[in-house]
Amino acid sequence: MTEETSSASAPRSIRYASDAIMAQLARDLVRESKISQQQLNELNTRQALTGDSIDRLLIRESLLSESDMLETLSRITGIPFMPIARFQITPEIVGKLPARAALRYRAMPLAIEGPALKLATSRVPDQASADSLRMLMGGPVNWVLCTESDVEQSLKHFYGLGAETIDDAIQTKDQQEVSLQETDLALDTADPGVVRFINQLIFEAIKLDATDIHLEPFETRTRLRYRVDGLLQEIPLPRGIERVQKSIASSVKIMAQMNIAERRKPHDGRIKVKAGNEEFDLRVSVLPTRFGETVNMRILSRQSMFIDLEHLGLMDSQQPLIESLAILPHGIVLLT
CATH class of the missing domain: 3.30.300.160 (Type II secretion system, protein E, N-terminal domain)
Structure with missing residues (x-):
């Protein structure tokens, strides 16, 4: 004893x-x-x-x-x-x-x-x-x-979301840092630790039923916010995350099949993820700012995105007409 x-x-x-x-x-x-x-x-x-x-x-x-x-x-x-x-x-x-x-x-x-x-x-x-x-x-x-x-x-509250992952990413970055500018792009390719942090960030948002994720760089810190029930809520992040902010933005761009070499223009892309048995589409926007690139992700559940015609409340006489219009190669249906 x-x-x-x-x-x-x-x-x-x-x-x-x-x-x-x-x-x-x-x-x-x-x-x-x-x-x-x-x-x-x-x-x-x-x-x-x-x-x-x-x-x-x-x-x-x-x-x-x-x-x-x-x-x-x-x-x-x-x-x-x-x-x-x-x-x-x-x-x-x-x-x-x-x-x-x-x-x-x-x-x-x-x-x-x-x-x-x-x-x-x-x-x-x-x-x-x-x-x-x-x-x-x-x-x-x-x-x-x-x-x-x-x-x-x-x-999670006191150490921040994904603290251990960010700590690993910072150590990896410290080992890889060199002074040559030509190696900058190599350092910003998708690092496994950073990708793991992004996955944590996304799945935590899904668990909270958030509709949007906002990752915003500032001069001395990085802010993460989730939109839950229409309101933006700030989520604690681990200390030192600003040191890998550029890597996070680049990894998101790779996951969304964007051009990581272009940092002066806005980008739009899409990421598909699966949480449990449910699939989600993430509409990703990356915007350049003074202190780095902001990352915005809209979370869309594929189960809630697609609704069958019979669930739209159409009358029995209307549904066959809509179905016949839907198979046409081009055109538009106006509801007034």
């Missing part, structure tokens, strides 16, 4: 993730009648096939709410369970843990308690992860269990 601290003044013994912790979780849930022995047997069979832990399977199979599971794990491990909303998180606190480490370990800084940093996690940390973060921080780490949605939303 390893000694940790739950606050700066009161030491508290905690237990890290292990097979014994998961076994005790299962026993306690059965004893408290939160799951049945038959359900546990089925979970054990599924665990043997998939290799997933019991706590993940419980949530995935909707056998237990995440809050109930975390409360039980908190009692077993000694790690407190509480909502992130109780903490007042400041930029100083967030700056204590680099974005790469926060996103790798899915850990959100919550507070500074003397020499210790309090971190939120949605899963009980294992010994190796705890030791790695302790060495990285150069001091003790206190843990808090929070729901996965709390942790993920906080990471």
